[in-house]
Amino acid sequence: MRGVFVTGTDTDVGKTLVSAWLTQAWGADYWKPVQTGAAEITDYGTVGHLVPDAVIHPATYVFQAPLSPHEAARREGARIDLSALVPPKTDNVLVVEGAGGAMVPLNEIALTVDFMERLGLPALVVTRSNLGTINHTLMTLEVLRRRRIPILGVVMNGQKNPANRQAIEHFGAVPVLAEIQPLPAVTAATVAGLPRPTFQPIGE
Numbered sequence: 001m002r003g004v005f006v007t008g009t010d011t012d013v014g015k016t017l018v019s020a021w022l023t024q025a026w027g028a029d030y031w032k033p034v035q036t037g038a039a040e041i042t043d044y045g046t047v048g049h050l051v052p053d054a055v056i057h058p059a060t061y062v063f064q065a066p067l068s069p070h071e072a073a074r075r076e077g078a079r080i081d082l083s084a085l086v087p088p089k090t091d092n093v094l095v096v097e098g099a100g101g102a103m104v105p106l107n108e109i110a111l112t113v114d115f116m117e118r119l120g121l122p123a124l125v126v127t128r129s130n131l132g133t134i135n136h137t138l139m140t141l142e143v144l145r146r147r148r149i150p151i152l153g154v155v156m157n158g159q160k161n162p163a164n165r166q167a168i169e170h171f172g173a174v175p176v177l178a179e180i181q182p183l184p185a186v187t188a189a190t191v192a193g194l195p196r197p198t199f200q201p202i203g204e
């Protein structure tokens with residue numbers, strides 16, 4: 001399976017924007033295995049609008065409450081089973097987006113990082129560019145490395161911050177693959193207008 005698991009230092013950090021950007025630039029398929037907050041909005045719906053031609057695979061779990069997956073599932077009398085999180089069959093590159101960050105619980109014992117470990121795709125970490133991101137990014141990298149999850153690199157999302165970029169690359173021993181600036185609006189046109197990624201997905 002070729003692709004990338006888009007995780008982040010937090011919820012609302014820009015994972016869906018980055019996922020749409022890569023899906024569009026690579027002509028990839030998109031999959032959001034676990035979606036919460038569906039009562040308000042879904043990431044697969046957003047990516048479908050931002051990348052109209054993309055193959056959007058159905059989420060395995062969809063819950064209404066905008067909460068951590070383990071809690072959103074519980075409130076609906078459900079429980080996320082990692083063995084049900086089977087990647088879609090595709091010969092194409094697959095962009096997978098996690099819910100929130102790497103340590104987000106999926107059930108009473110399993111965390112998102114456990115799912116990432118099973119899936120085996122390299123991780124791309126989306127981070128904010130402003131104050132506080134160094135700590136959050138280094139902690140996320142630490143978690144991924146402890147599980148020997150390959151790390152493609154980091155995408156910084158927000159106003160350019162050379163000092164934070166340097167710190168993340170130096171202390172995190174990881175490349176900042178791209179810096180995405182604040183967009184006036186997130187639309188199919190502005191996503192398509194972003195500079196093309198200078199990196200490729202890895203895997204066979």
Ligand SMILES: Nc1ncnc2c1ncn2[C@@H]1O[C@H](COP(=O)(O)OP(=O)(O)OP(=O)(O)O)[C@@H](O)[C@H]1O
Pocket residue numbers: 008010011012013014015016017018043098099100157158180181182183184185186
């Ligand atoms: N560079 C940017 N410029 C303008 N708006 C942005 C940018 N990055 C993210 N946003 C907006 O910020 C909000 C959060 O971004 P996004 O949905 O990509 O975060 P997320 O990490 O996928 O969140 P979740 O954890 O819910 O999946 C969205 O409304 C998105 O359109």
Ligand SMILES: C[C@H](N)[C@H](N)CCCCCC(=O)O
Pocket residue numbers: 011012035036037065066067068069099100101104
């Ligand atoms: C609802 C939100 N948009 C995401 N889908 C889920 C974020 C879970 C975050 C859990 C946590 O880190 O506290």
Ligand SMILES: [Mg+2]
Pocket residue numbers: 015016017043097
């Ligand atoms: Mg998202």
